[in-house]
Amino acid sequence: MELEGRILVYSILGCPHCMRAKNTLQDMDLPYTDVRLDIYPKEVREQLKARTGKSTVPQIFFNAHYIGGNAEFQKLVNEDADKLQELIDELISTPPPKNAPVPPDPSTALETADPGEFTCQADEYSALVKELKNSGLIKDHRKGLTSYKKSFSGKDFVDWVVNTKGIERTVAVEMGQHLIESHFGHNIKSNVQFQDADVYFRLLEDEDTVALNGDKITDCKPLEVNLLGEDLRKLILNLHAAFLSRDGKEVDYKGMGNSDEFQRYVALARTLQRVKIESCSRNEKLAFFVNVYNALVIHANIVRGPPVNLWQRYKVWLNRLRLVTPPPPPPPVNLWQRYKFFNTVKYIIGGHEYSLQDMENGVLRANRKGVGMLTRPFSKSDPRLGIALEHPEPLIHFGLVCGAKSCPPIKTYSAAEVMEQLQLAAEAFVDGPDGCEIDMAKKIVHLSMIFKWYQEDFGNNDEQVVQWIRDHMQEGEKKNQLTELINGKKFKVKYLKYDWSVNSK
Structure with missing residues (x-):
């Protein structure tokens, strides 16, 4: 379909709500411009929030008409055909007006939005570990009534390095300490410090593990x-x-x-x-x-x-x-x-x-x-x-979880902005019906079970939890309602049923 106007969908990669909205547009043969917030500077996100009052995605515009998120868009599609057709007719015949949002300049997209190919730089100590494995030092040991399986003592390691490498004992101890600090192995009794004594150590690869990344021990240098x-x-x-x-x-x-x-x-x-x-x-x-x-x-x-x-x-x-x-x-x-x-x-x-x-x-x-x-x-x-x-x-x-009807506009969390990003995620959660719903007529605040299971993280009682939510909620009608209930000091808290369903085929 040819459009004089423009449909903008603000999204992030991997957001299922964004995908539902975009696929509905495709099924309707309506072309759109996808603005992925995860690949643009945060200024684009801030401009969107200032315009919509929302910090979630997707956010959808037909020219200057703000449709809302996926829930609002699907409601428009399924329940108001006349209004939808009116908006489409305008898109077909009318270019975007001056007050319509404009897509960001593609040249401003972040160059590091997606990871590059992983290249392994071999750690020089991995060669020492291979030699250690073939040295005969690693075996089952017993000290008193205690058995240490697949282990080696610090003293035996130092003796072996001194004899095979021809270096000073103090340097051999330093090598042992570096081996432990680099997490090739560890003290069986959890003491990180390497010791030139009858203290036992075990290589990481000799540990019995069910860890999903423990099938093979990496020889690569640790990454940042x-x-x-x-x-x-x-x-x-x-x-x-x-x-x-x-x-x-x-x-x-x-x-x-x-x-x-x-x-x-x-x-x-x-x-x-x-x-x-x-x-x-x-x-x-x-x-x-x-x-x-x-x-x-x-x-x-x-x-x-x-x-x-x-x-x-x-x-x-x-x-x-x-x-x-x-x-x-x-x-x-x-x-x-x-x-x-x-x-x-x-x-x-x-x-x-x-x-x-x-x-x-x-x-x-x-x-x-x-x-x-x-x-x-x-x-x-x-x-x-x-x-x-x-x-x-x-x-x-x-x-840690995106259980709301829309997603926070964040793909990954960075150390430099993590608190701001987590705050956005909190706003996205409590803004939706899965996080917080308010019944003003009955003066009831319905909250996610997360606030019950982890209440001590948010407050000592229901009132303090509701105050915490209010303090971390974006400006809008819901926050105003919550403020009114808190000031009136007469409200009840009930908890929503938690959906444990999965989304696998």
């Missing part, structure tokens, strides 16, 4: 922390977008896992094994672990399948038996499957295993107990405790 986290997230989102159905509702995880692009991702994920995060700042840790957490969830869905409840298993069983009788109503969701998923899906990061629970509750929530947990993730002797934030960050709950 923040770029690695961002590249992993970008790669997996590119994959996700490529295998997302046209309606944006399902992901072909099987097809994704068989792709060459996924093997490229797997190779990059292995470099997490020896990345150095000990000296990272708070913001660097925030951006890194949010990016890696989100990437690991998709990685796990590809290779293990998403967590399912008993009812989903029951439906599979019925299909296999080819039963045609009407099935009984579904039993309650088995939250144990979810709990198991988040505790057993892991990556090796900086020489240690981190489950999804460890990243969220151990690192990002400053070692607080999560849902269903009886103890804190990290004990006092756990070396990962030194990686944990000193105090929890409530905003991470909106960066």
Whole structure:
């Protein structure tokens, strides 16, 4: 269809709501200009927010007419054919007026929007590790009643280096310390310091692990922390977008896992094994672990399948038996499957295993107990405790999951802007019906279960939680309503049912 006017769709890569809107336009034979906010400077995002009052995507314009997000667009398509046809007729005959938004200059797009090819630079210490493996030093040891499998002592290592390399003992000790600091191995009792004594160490590759990036130990030099986290997230989102159905509702995880692009991702994920995060700042840790957490969830869905409840298993069983009788109503969701998923899906990061629970509750929530947990993730002797934030960050709950009807206009999180980006994610979540709904007539505030499960992160009681939400909500009618209820001090809080459904084919 030829248009004198212009349709603008502001989106980000991998946003299913954006894809649904764009595919609807394609099905209607309506050409549009896609403005991907993730590849333009944040000024473009700020201009859009100033114009719409929204910090979510998609945002859709027909010439100067602001349509809204995907939900508003689909409502227009399905419920107001006359209004839609009126807008289309204008597009066909009328060029964009001066007050219509203008697409940004393509030359201003960020050059580093997508990761380049991963190239491995071999770490010189990987050759020393190979020699160590062939030295005969690595074997099962016993000290008193304690057994140390596939280990070597610090003293034996130093003796071996002195004899084979012909160097001073002090230099050999330094080499051993560098080996540990580079996360090729670690002290079995969690003491990071290398010692020239009968203290036992184990190579990372000799650990029994179920980590999804632990199938092969990388010989590559560790990459810079923040770029690695961002590249992993970008790669997996590119994959996700490529295998997302046209309606944006399902992901072909099987097809994704068989792709060459996924093997490229797997190779990059292995470099997490020896990345150095000990000296990272708070913001660097925030951006890194949010990016890696989100990437690991998709990685796990590809290779293990998403967590399912008993009812989903029951439906599979019925299909296999080819039963045609009407099935009984579904039993309650088995939250144990979810709990198991988040505790057993892991990556090796900086020489240690981190489950999804460890990243969220151990690192990002400053070692607080999560849902269903009886103890804190990290004990006092756990070396990962030194990686944990000193105090929890409530905003991470909106960066780790996009459960709203629209998405925040962020593809990855960067250390330099992570707090601003997480705030945008929070605004996107509470702006939608899945995060916060207000019934002014009954004076009831309906909140996501996230605010109940993690209440201590937001306040000591319902009133403080609602105040926190109000303080982190963008300006608009919903914020004004919440302010009115808070000032009146007479409102109730109820929690919305949480949707545990999955989107796999």
